[in-house]
Amino acid sequence: MPDYPSFDCAHVQFGRKIASLRNREFPKKVKELIKAAVKTEQTVSSFLTKLQSLIGEYMHNTDKILNTKILISNLDTTRYFLQELEAALQHLPDMLISSNQDLNIIKLHYRDVSVTLQRCNSTELPWKVIASDLPNFPIFEGFEKNVTNLSVAKTKFKWQVEVLRKAWEELEEIDENCWVIDPLKPNKSHMYRRIHLSQSLSVTITIDDPLNSIALPVIKFSGSDNEVKRQMDDVSNNIHKWDHDCSILENLKMLLNMYEFPEQESMEEKKDIINNRECGICFSDELPDKICNNEKCMKHFHSACLSKWLQTNTGNQVVFGHIYGTCPYCKEKISCSIEL
Ligand SMILES: [Zn+2]
Ligand SMILES: [Zn+2]
Structure with missing residues (x-):
């Protein structure tokens, strides 16, 4: 109270014990109480009595809310979920798990890739994917299927990331050495790259079978008929030389008779x-x-x-x-x- 005994510019600070009252309503009510004290020129003791009953009122309300919450959520379900979480935390220690406050949204993070799962009230599909960095391959479809608990989800997710690692490395090498015109900002879900070759020609490489490491990527040229035909001839002359021990980038140079790919312009x-x-x-x-x-x-x-x-x-x-x-x-x- 800077203007004691007046309540002008008075403010109240609370200790940690009543931190649970910091909802929007409570501080507003306190401000109103101070305003009323200024107006009616109250004494400090009568103000404190009013403040005490206000705190009492809110403490009581908060208790009620907490109690109902616990009653609503089934204790058995909670216990089962905590066991599931504990088991999931035990194996695959190199994977990060984060969650929201209510523990119904879980994010798995492994080697810069993540997938976010939401807990559902279904015994068949208890975890639903709500966000994922992974590309949509038919073999990966239905991630939720057979994911009976978080440990299964972790194992499945790790397997998918490991399967895709080789393909991602290939695409990263292309990003570093070529002028990629599509996608403009490649991420883990993009399994294709469209590479600038000249003003009138580009080539799109798509990896459509990541499980088969020796499968050829899909190669498609875009541009003028003459240029496309010339490059297609080069490809059919050289395709038998494709070397599965070399990277896609190295093989592309060989296919297209190119020493280097054009650099990105200013x-x-x-x-x-x-x-x-x-x-x-x-x-x-x-x-x-x-x-x-x-x-x-x-x-x-x-x-x-x-x-x-x-x-x-x-x-x-x-x-x-x-x-x-x-x-x-x-x-x-x-x-x-x-x-x-
Ligand atoms: Zn058009
Ligand atoms: Zn024309």
Whole structure:
């Protein structure tokens, strides 16, 4: 009370024992009490009596809330869950487990990868995945299935991370040595990389079978017909030389007859190139996969947009699922698949 005996600018500090009262209501009520004391020019002792009964009232309420909480939650379930948690904490010590205050959301963290599980009231599927860094592979689908407790979840999660480690290392090597144009910010769930090769060509590598370490990744070129054809010829000439003891990056260099991959341009140039990459038909900035053969035109298109455009001209020929016509900008010959 800086203006004793007046209650002007008075404030009250509480010790740790009544920390449980620090909800929004209680401090507000105390402030109101002080305001009233200023107004009615109360004595300190009458103020303290009022404060004491206010504290008593809130203590009583808090007890009631705590008691109901304990009654509601089934004690047996809690005991069983604590046993489950204890067991889970015992094995696989290299894995981190964190949880929220209510212990119904658990996050498993292993080698920079995490999965978040929520406890459900179901004996069949007691743990539901609510967030995961892992990619969606068919073999990984239904993580919850057969996860009867947290220990099983941990073992399963560790196995998946170990299976994917080799593939992630391959992709990281590509990130370090190539100009990856998609995804812009690769994370553990992205199992593909689209690599810039030239103004009119890029290649997308997708690992679709992480369980089979000697399987070839899926390789797809995007760009002008001439460039794509030239690279496809290189690939078919070299594919028999694919060496399973070498990394995907090393094998790619061999396949494409390249010594190094083009380095990433400066930010300015990069912006220019990315701006020029919008689809000439729908103008969306989602990376197009088709480029006009005419070096002076080099317009970019999505195959789907180009296919629709070419089909509007009934004079265009369709041969073996390919439609042949002319570029909407420069009239150079252009073709694309209509089976999209
Ligand atoms: Zn488009
Ligand atoms: Zn063109």
